[in-house]
Amino acid sequence: MELMNSGKRQLLSKIASSDEHGENSPYFDGWKAYDNDPFHPTQNPHGVIQMGLAENQLPVDLIEEWIKKNPSASICTTEGLHAFKSTALYQDYHGLPEFRHAVAKLMAKSRGGRVSFDPDRIVMAGGGEMLMFCLADPGDGFLIPSPYYAAFDRDLGWRPRVRLLPVTCHSSNNFQITLEALEAAYQSARKANINVKGLILANPSNPLGTTLDTSTLRTLVTFINHKQIHLVCDEIYAATVFRGPSFLSVSEIIQEMECNRDLIHIVCSLSKDMGLPGFRVGIVYSYNDTVVNLGRKMSSFGLVSSQTQHLLASMLSDEEFVERFLSESARRLASRHDSFTKGLDQVGIKCLKSNAGLFCWMDLRHLLKEPTFEGEMGLWKVIISDVKLNVSPGSSFHCHEPGWFRVCFANMDDETVEVALRRIRVFVGKYKEVEVQVKKSWQRNLRLSFPTLMYDENMASSPRMMSPQSPLVRART
């Protein structure tokens, strides 16, 4: 038997060899800059500060306190050990019934109790990707209002190979989605012979931090009904609404409208609302029975650990805790949002008016050397390398207009925010001096500054990094 090593490189699939994983986007470049030079208050005070990570660290202490008070929620404590065996063996893709019931309750509470959810429609999933496998064939298209969450390119486009069809939104009307824009995108896709299967959007919006109003939601539902295409609403930020107008979910709108409910699907998670991204709790809630059944089968590829289901079932069934958590989290987010945007405003930086999310959508158009994406990249590079701040450029969210940046503010403590603002003020000052000197080159006022940021050592590092070494202690959760 001859052993012929052909000398050829090992070939991988087209999916493996493609760039659709999206990690070459600038969204991740900033993270890489942070990973290479992460800020630390004492060990690396001149490092890059992470403001590109939409994490909700504000209410984590409330959860820590609950866990301390409820040792039986863990299957590793003396109080909870009796449930260990049955939990460890439980791999049913329906998910623990008490877990589904608890999630349904949380979803209802996050929507002000104005709508109820059927626990039997709750499916564990890795988010929108799983829905795409159910709803669309490779090459089909999904409309998506831009700017949109950068990782949708990967979630929809990588393995499911669905084409994203941007529905352009403009700052002229605060990036609201219009019927004209929807129709234009739809017709353009049809002309290109693309089979449009649905519309996907995030409400509240990432990166805008805004919620959809009644009129827009009705327009969307009417539109998809008319075209008989699916509507996927990613409501992952539902409980981060910190100010009026209150959150209006698609689940509420369809109670008031005639609608083919087989078209309506909601994506939820505990990663943002509860600040538990590590626990990998993604939920698909569909009004379509076939999709629920299928999704459930597909969830075999990404079930939530039964240990985690068990803990969360207990926590989320504690209705008094959940209500207190939701209201306190919203209060802290409001306070954080206000102090940050006020600080920006004081140095002349405006943000899109928002009422939700863990970030603000910052307008730096007047600081661009030229009103182009090259100009945006140039400015962003300065922000990363000189100000040492990782923010996310609008182009990575497919924003139609250059000059917008998403800045996250909930993944740090108050002191860090103060330092951030201080760095901004210093930078503005320096920039103003430069501006005076190069007046002829600049057509508009440059007002850009970023304070140095301090980093609370208890804060988690970038998700791209290894977790900092922590002493190994017995797991109590």
Next chain:
Amino acid sequence: MTIEIERPSVGLSKVAVSETHCEKSPYFAGWRAYDENPYDELCNPSGVIQMGLAENQVSLDLVEKYLQKPADNGSTTVGFRENALFQDYHGLQAFRKAMASFMEQIRGGRAKFDPDRVVITAGATAANELLTFILADPGDAMLIPTPYYPGFDRDLRWRTGANIVPVHCDSSNDFDITPEALEAAYREAESKNIKVRGMLITNPSNPLGITIKRSTLEDILDFVTRKNIHLVSDEIFSGSAFSSEDFVSVAEIVEARNYEDSERVHIVYSLSKDLGLPGFRVGTIYSYNDKVVTTARRMSSFTLISSQTQHLLALMLSDKSFTENYIKTNRQRLKKRYQKIIDGLKGVGIECLRGNAGLFCWMNLSSLLEKPTKEQELALWKLILHEVKINISPGSSCHCSEPGWFRVCFANMSEQTLEVALRRIHEFMDRRNNVKSFDVYSSDQLFSS
């Protein structure tokens, strides 16, 4: 504004309407019968005993005992915040180190595993699907020796669009995988214009319950190298081999060859079988190919292990006094359980393939078939399900080419339940033999023999 809706059927994807999720197979039908009438020692002693589920409950008490040990410090939430926020797809470093070390211990230190090559997934189900996405394009094929775990039909084919081409094995040589069978399968794929991208083996084998011989592994590695395709070795039952020496991992062969051509080799592992923790969804891919590691890691974003679970297992699996004792004791208990069922079956004239691993035995009931056909096998399976009230897995659901073989699981129940099952089988065989002998005296016609 109201809209008139005619309610046409709304299009779903081709994946959605296909039946490649395979839940119509008898493998799952038996589960349904069990779900409707499950055996319980006290509450339902005449219910269906589940012997179609390859779960390991024999050593869970050791894990419970480990968890009962006093904590190292008093705090219950130290590290919680950091843990709850940790979503890095690299996985907790401590967890990867602990998994690599555990995998080394299972192989008696005969192979080394680099923690940086460990990619985490929510179970081996996800790992096998993920690897298929990476190694094969839609329409391409993976070769799999028969009989094989029925779940592969879904895991490798459903959402990926890949095909499976079987490598036929039979009882004439104890289902060993021969070079001739490998070549024949490859030629079959070629004749259908199907591009073969890799081969998937399960070692120890499910459903056979045997480890693959070293010489066979060498042949397989030579074959995949010659054809320039990948080799995925699902070693999910590696810790369930009755003795450590019996199990040879492909990792050992790779090291013996000085890692030559190793970039085509990938190992799948999980804690669902060896540690009896299927609910925790702990799977890993170990690849010798850097690009596969990087790509798999990115793709694992869709199927990460809960950080809470990673943390617990990082502690447990780095406790060498626990793991050494667990591995040793688990092997002993499984061997004892296997012996019990083999002896029990032998007592009524039922032979099994000589096994040395896993949570099941491969039982030969071909002599009970009227005719050696798949239909007869399924008829017998239904009879056993309804009359004997045990759910076992027919070989045809595992794509076995010889009718009459059945997989019988023995580790997902107490010893008492196993005894009840054996008693029922005894009674069934007694009834059959009595009927047969009665009829020989009363008629010339032969009943099934």
